Amino acid sequence: MSSPALATTVLSPDVPWLTLLVVWPLVAAAVLWALPGGTTPDGYSTGARRWSRQVALGAALVEVLLGVAALLAFDxxxxxxxxxxxxxAWIPQLGVSYALGVDGVGLALVLLSVVLVPLVVLAAWREQDSGKVPTDRLRHYLALVLVLTTFMVAVFAARDVFLFYVLFEAMLIPVYFMIGGFGGPRRRYAAVKFLLFSLAGGLIMLAGVIGLYLQGPGGEQGFLTENLIGTDMSTGVERWLFLAFFVAFAVKAPMFPVHTWLPDAAEQAPAGTSTLLVGVLDKVGTFGMLTLCLPLFPEASRWAAPVIVVLALISIFYGALLAIGQQDMFRLVAYTSVSHFGFIVLGIFAFASTSIAGSSFYMVNHGLSTGGLFLLVGFLVARRGSARIEDFGGLQKVTPVLAGVFLVTGLSALSLPGLSTFVSEFLVIVGTFPVWEAAAVIAAVAVVLAAIYVLWTYQRVFTGPVRDDLATTPDIGARERWVIGPLIAIMLVLGFYPAPALRLVDEPARTTVSQVGVEAPPADMPMLDPEEGSDR
Incomplete structure (x- = not known):
């Protein structure tokens, strides 16, 4: 901790801000489910349940305020x-604690989570008016969104490995029901496939969690992360434990070849669910690699790095190439995420402070740009009733604002300079180059593929002659502008002035490099000095 003279906190850090962030959405979800009232014969709510949307939005906005408070209390x-x-103490007999705390990366991902939730609530605001989701069902959906918020915040703040594992598994429950209960025609298949992949990875991780505890110091706080870092174990045991954690995180990330659940889930899930699933939940995989795999198993991380770098490069190109060939826009955005996660994993396992800081920043930026794309595809589906590219054409002439925000969000996804994703992708490539020159060059080539799948999609959907059945398509409305506007504003601000975000991820990156036991190469890029506001 810094000295009081240098402290930058505005609010007291002694207030349990993280617990408030965890508990509040759970309480709000319970209130939603308990709202009194009945339903009409066609399933629409009466009584207080008619206010479920307003209650959910209000709760999500309060969560944003709590997130801001946590930021102001953070040094x-x-x-x-x-x-x-x-x-x-939670289960002291097993060494399990209720332990929360965040470094800069964890706080950044907590803030990403709480920012996206009210936008997802707003995006679902009119679903009941479409005749597809009666009001009472929408109430249950919004309550599940709030429950998921609790798990998202808690998993990024967990400092106990067992608590992390419980949250890692528990978040599957609301997502399963959000896909299986509110998705498309093949929603049950997609939900079960998502659950089976995730449970398989979690089961492997459980074996690793038990093995790690047996190797650790034990005691009433035997699962605390800080007590497990530096645990003395044989080379073979460390490598097996590393693989147990890494496989689970690779499934969640998702990385090639354990990514196949994602396109199906994204295609069948509601747009808001895909936004949270890919924009936030998948970051648990890369977050786990960064905060558990590397510090807990440094030798094994160095040992596995060459293979993981190759898998990351395959993910980058495989995801991009399959995105180019997609007709369904939800699947297209899902495959772009496979490619983007390849960049994130590449930066993490390059073991350079610049590349790790870039990967940490990339996690936030990917959530903004990909979350925005999923929401915009949802807007298009609400107008056309289809997510297939071939069913669109010429929309730029009748929906110019929608076309404009789609283009800006897509340009962010392809890392255009001036938008925040460019900064993070640049840091990953430049930080990786001194360590893995060939890998950095190969990854840089994939930027061209990103331009193809974004611009070609835009061309087919928005340019050319207007289809007759799209001539009266309404442009983006006020509510929808409030959904996408904040995301674009954040992308622009962090694109031109990324210093506030880099202050959060710089020091954690240096700490990680030190824990892994890898010296930064001489060519490692200087990072922003948060104390002086200048480059080192």
């Missing part, structure tokens, strides 16, 4: 250390 000059700490 950015000590972003490499865990802050806002809370530690309480």
């Amino acid at each position: 950015t000059l000590a972003a490499g250390t865990h802050q806002l700490l809370e530690t309480h």
Whole structure:
């Protein structure tokens, strides 16, 4: 922790901000489910349940305020250390604690989570008016969104490995029902496939969690991450435990070849569910690699790095090439995410502070751009009743604002300079180059593929002659502008002035490099000095 003279906190860090962030959406979800009232014969709510949308949005906005409060209580000059700490005995006989705390990366992902949730609620605002989702069902959907918010915040703040594992598995429950209960015609297949892949990875991870505890110091706080870092174990045991954690995180990420659940889930899930699933939940995989695999198993991480770098490069190209060939826009965006996660994993396992900081920033930026694309595809589907590219054409002439925001969001996905994703992708490639020159060059070539799948999609959907059945398509409305506007604003601000975000991820990246035991190469890029506001 920094000295009081250098502290940058505005609010007291002694308030349990993280617990408030975890508990509040759970309470709000319970209120939604408990709202009194009946339903009409066609399934629409009466009584207080008619206000379920307003209650959900209000709760999500309060969660944003709590997130801002946590940021104001966080000392950015000590972003490499865990802050806002809370530690309480949970199951002391098993060494399990309720332990929360965030460093700069964890806080950034918590903020991403709480920012996206009210936008997802707003995006679902008119679903009942489409005749597809009666009001009472929408109430249940919004309650599940709030429950998922609890798990998203908690998993990025967990400092106990067992608590992390419980949250890692528990978040599957609301997502399963959000896909299987509210998705497309093949929603049950997609939900079961998602669940089976995730449970398989989680089962392997459970074996690793048990093995790690047996190797650790034990005691009433035997699962605390800080007590497990530096655990003395044989080379073989460390490598097996690393693989147990990495496989689970690779499924969640998703990485080639354990990614196949994602396109089906994204295609069948509601747009808001895909936004949270790909924009936030999948980051648990790369977050786990960064905060658990590397510090807990440094030798095994170095040992596995060459193979993982190759898999990351395959993910980059495989995802991009399959995205180019997609007709369904939801599947297209899902495959672009496979490609983007390849960049994130590449930066993490390059073991350079610049590349790791870039990967950490990339996790946030990917959530913004990909979340925006999913929401915009949802807007298109609401107008056309289809997500297939061939069913569109010429929309730019009748929906110019929708076309404009789709283009800006797509350009962010392809890392155009001036938008935030460019900064993170640049840091990943430049940081990787001194360590893995060939890998960095190969990854840089994939930027061309990103331009193809974004611009070609835009061309087919929005340019050319207007189809007769699309001539009266309404442009983006006020509510929809409030959904996509904040995301574009954040992408622009962080694109031109990324310093605030880099202050959060710089020191954690240096800490990680130190934990892995890899010295930064001389060509490693200088990072922003948060104390002086200038380059080192």
